Amino acid sequence: MKPEVLKYLRLDGRFPHILCPGCGIGTIMKQMVFAFSDLELANENICVVSGIGCSSRVPGYLDCDTFHTLHGRAIPAATGVKLARPEMAVIVIGGDGDILAIGLSHFIHAARRNIDLTCIIVNNFNYGMTGGQVSPTTPQGSLALTTPYKNPEREFDIFEISKAAGAVLFARSTTYHPMHLRSMIKKAIRKKGFSVLEVISQCPTFFGRINRIGDGVKMLEYFKERTVDIRTLKEDKFPEGKIVIGVLYETEAKEFLESYKEAVESELCGLR
């Protein structure tokens, strides 16, 4: 890697990382630092915030301000950081369990508030850190250690939740498409307001093994076979059983701090 990319990694003893062989999170972290470099973000101007889980360990390897908070609480903590330091790019990274189970209400409300955060959800369809339990995105009928007779519950559609809650951008990519992933990360960071990027990622150690999909490479092939780029879609409808990648939704809405300042200023003027 070039020095202008390497400068975003903590190379003073943090590596090797703790992720399993074949895990997709390394790919995501790599594309994050490339995105930082492409956007020419100053290290000092980035704060990466996470909760608990495999993907929540990413901030520890990044050479910027990094905030490893409680399980599910990255978004409220990031909200505090953003309001205290509006000039910083505040990026939340977390897994499907962290953001969509224990942290779901914060996710929905941050989207509604439209606070200027970039939220990267690493969706590996299960709880990896604790050993492969069912999560809100585990597909119905899949196996997990806490659904040994197949998952009876339906999975969340992160796109529909984000859109309904008020996120101004929803994009999706996969670890099979690193260059696409990089462009989606850049797009999400550049977008003012609450932007969501779902990254479909492989967990060969648990989800892949338990569901007999295979190792990391097999899982990547599995993603590749099922992926459809939104730009090639002829119809408005998303095809069943496919992973639609790209910007699925984008809109404009006033960001929280802007509207807060506006509300407050008009009130203060009214007092005079």
Next chain:
Amino acid sequence: MGERRLLSGNEACAIAAIKAGVRFFAGYPITPSTEIAEFMARELPKHGGIFLQMEDEIAAINAIIGARAAGVKSLTATSGPGFSLMQEGIGYACMTEIPTIIVNVQRGGPATGLPTKPAQGDVMQARWGTHGDHPTVVLYPETVEECFHLTVKAINLSEYLRVPVILLMDEIVGHMREVMEVPETCEVYSPRKRKKPREEYFHYGDETNYDSEFASFGEGYRIHISGLTHRPDGFPTNDPKIIAWKMDRLKRKIDENGDLFIGWDYEFSDIGSEVCLISYGSTARAVREAKSIYERERGKSLGFLRFRLLWPFSYERLKALLRSPLKVVVCEMNQGQLRGEVERAIPPDIPVIGVNKVDGEMITPEEILEVLW
């Protein structure tokens, strides 16, 4: 010059917080603390601050932790149910050494309990509510004026020690109105020791344990803050020696700063009397009245001791002070939470009895006098 104003305890607390430099409040409405949030929503923007009503108390505590980690003094206010939800966050603030202020205007519990009737049932939760060993500083005002001054003290102690500080109040103290002189300005702590440049800086270095400037997000220090047990540089570790060092470091914040608490941690009078009455918060107001009735009718004095600081508890100083009474009476609106600590502190041959009430009503002077006649 100050200004004489008729204020509630909740308002006095909010005014003090802004004067002491709080510029961020995140909270969730809950009786009987809501006036603090409402005051902050109205007044913080006028001081360049931000008020945010969160989706729940868990979000509130984590948002104020985030804001303080990024350099802005922050406070939240709640009552029992919300205080329960905040416990994990309080532990996170302890572990990561982020100063924050949590105001708990107590109401009757457990669960939804008694909105809105007074209680003092969160004394032990304030000490041990979050899991794991941790430092705890808990202050408790009796009057509206003291709500102001102890809020300032809580903020300054929190910044000095790099710990969350809990201001316990109760419904009576929070809602009662009194005239007080609001000072123009108040003492605002700023550390004497400046932080080292980035190359030599350790976020949890021995020199930054307390009374020292420390780095915040956005200052170019590229710090790592984690709730995992960590090394001096903030990164997680499983090394038993470093784990022991970290836990000891947290303990030393309190152990090495006993002087900070002396002189204001409690007040007392007539301590050489046969009986000593111990209380805190709004209950002390009934105790004062009981003392005055008793002394008028009996013609002999009654000892009086009131805590402003509940935790760290003054075991040694209480032991030295309470040598002579034949009886100690601890009055509190709970089933005897602080009485146990008083028993631990003083010689075992001095009987300690409790005047306790948990029916949502204040303890009356008459109920205290009943155990004295």
